[in-house]
Amino acid sequence: MSDGVIIVGAGHAAGQAVASLRSEGYEGPITVIGDEPYVPYQRPPLSKKFLAGEIDIDRVYFKPPDFYDKSQAEMLLGRKVVEVERPKKLVHLDDGSTRGYDKLILATGSRVRELNIPGFDLDGVFYLRTIEDVEAIQGKFNEGGKMVVVGGGYIGLEVAAVAAQRGIDVTVLEMAPRVLARVVDPILSKFYTKAHREAGVKIETGVTVSGFEGSDGKIERIDCGDGKTFDADFAIVGVGIIPNVELADEAGLKVENGIVVDELCRTEDPDIYAIGDCTNHPNPILG
Structure with a gap:
């Protein structure tokens, strides 16, 4: 046989x-x-x-x-x-x-490409690749609060848009000078940035995330290389x-x-x- x-x-x-x-x-x-x-x-x-x-x-x-x-x-x-x-x-x-x-x-x-930076294993740091990932993130949506998205690619912007619709306070941090820099031209980047900001999403470009900070094993904020910090009840990482x-x-x-x-x-x-x-x-x- x-x-x-x-x-x-x-x-x-x-x-x-x-x-x-x-x-x-x-x-x-x-x-x-x-x-x-x-x-x-x-x-x-x-x-x-x-x-x-x-x-x-x-x-x-x-x-x-x-x-x-x-x-x-x-x-x-x-x-x-x-x-x-x-x-x-x-x-x-x-x-x-x-x-x-x-x-x-x-x-x-x-x-998913994981960020190997301090605090990467804190509770509240999520990636999105599987059905289980989505279910875990939905649980955080139900709790509300502040969400920071690391990465301004398609996944990051899509999650940010959904979260904003749910009333979540959303900030997107992108290392490049514009969102979707690897896949679209500057005109489309400007279009998506405008659309997300009008939906209530805050977008910061040209920033490098250097670590996740927290207490009792849970994330509380995100540190950037330029000294900026962003409060976060949870974070979604989408960097490829x-x-x-x-x-x-x-x-x-x-x-x-x-x-x-x-x-x-x-x-x-x-x-x-x-x-x-x-x-x-x-x-x-x-x-």
């Missing part, structure tokens, strides 16, 4: 892989292994309508949960692959078990993501700011593919 396809990771890319394999006529076994307890879901709504409480979790899922049963895809959720043994075409799981594969798809995604490449790297696959793949998502191993945020794709313009 064929070992079939194993997909490591259970995010949006994994859900699409299952759908595409079946729609293109693949009839063999499919196993999805993910460390979160949820079927694949979309992350973009997390910082918008889901955070605002305007949609429930069913609207966040990539496909309805029963899609995977109907697609005859085995879902191993809350489990983690800790090693890929390429010579034997095996994956090792965190419970000590192994699974064989004919083809392996790495859809390991990315994780890091591709999860460790599994591929330890397996000896080529990694350069992502798992290196060709235009068909193939790695240098003919039996291993990689998709989604964890990859580094060829670009016809940038190379």
Whole structure:
């Protein structure tokens, strides 16, 4: 019997892989292994309508949960692959078990970039990447108070907008001279700054966060390199993501700011593919 396809990771890319394999006529076994307890879901709504409480979790899922049963895809959720043994075409799981594969798809995604500064582990310092993160932040919204957002990118501004709608006192701190500096031109930065300020969000640019301060293990303020301080009952950090490449790297696959793949998502191993945020794709313009 064929070992079939194993997909490591259970995010949006994994859900699409299952759908595409079946729609293109693949009839063999499919196993999805993910460390979160949820079927694949979309992350973009997390910082918008889901955070605002305007949609429930069913609207966040990539496909309805029963899609995977109907697609005859085995879902191993809350489990983690800790090693890929390429010579034997095996994956090792965190419970000590192994699974064989004919083809392996790495859809390991990315994780938040954490600030390694004093006070980073204080209660009240949050990141937003998962459903659990959103639920924790919503709990703080219900308490009210002052929120500081570190990072003026898309995530930071989206969270700030939702919080302002909830009546939270919001300040955004951005290191660059303007918000969204890495992704839009100055005209659009000015537009988003104006829109957020009109909604009640305070925006400070050109400031570097140097540490979180607090007492009894809870955040109380944020310190900046120029001596400024900002009171905070809680803080959201949104300073980028890091591709999860460790599994591929330890397996000896080529990694350069992502798992290196060709235009068909193939790695240098003919039996291993990689998709989604964890990859580094060829670009016809940038190379």
